[in-house]
Amino acid sequence: MRLETVTFENDAWSRAMMLGDLSQGYCHYLVAFRPGDDDAAELSGYAGLMSARGASDADIQTIAVAPDARRQGLGRLMMEALIAEAVSRGARRLFLEVRADNPGAQTLYDDLGFAPIGVRRGYYQPDDVDAVVMRLDLPAGGAA
Incomplete structure (x- = not known):
């Protein structure tokens, strides 16, 4: 929750919202830790996907990267992993919303297709x- 509130400030998810998403079987979350962080006390990032197996549509729920881990490729890596997971679950389209005032994220998503x-x-x-709604058409047959 610390990374959630640092990243999203005014529009951060509540603890209840986060727990609700994490408890869903059709949601898939990734977490990233700093290399060599043996106690895993601080997250470098996390990202979530809502994708029921066999459903044609999937949604990127959230993605956050700690300020000191930004601009190092972690966001792209997590997005690529979520895209691959959506494909493996049979999704054909992947959606997300991004703040209209976040050009860095929009550029990343554009670069990813x-x-x-x-x-x-x-x-x-x-x-x-405003939120810009974006869509990625995914390859058929589970090949990312």
Whole structure:
């Protein structure tokens, strides 16, 4: 939750929301720790996917990278792993929302093949920031 609140400040998920997502069998989460962190006290990042096996649509639920781990490829690595997981579960389309005022994340998603398909006005509250909805069409047959 510490990384959640540091990363997302005003629109961070609550503990109950996070636990609810983590408890779902159709959600898949990754966590990343700093190399050599034997006690795993601090996360470098986490990312979540909602994808029921056999469903054609999947959704990137969240992704967060600690400030001191940014710009080192961790976000891309976690996104690539979630894309591969969505493909392995049989998804054909992968969706996400990204803050309209986050060009760095939008560039990463664009580089990964996501395309903007719409805008959700005032999606991020209380900041009243729009969300850009993006979609990635996935390969058929479980080949990422």
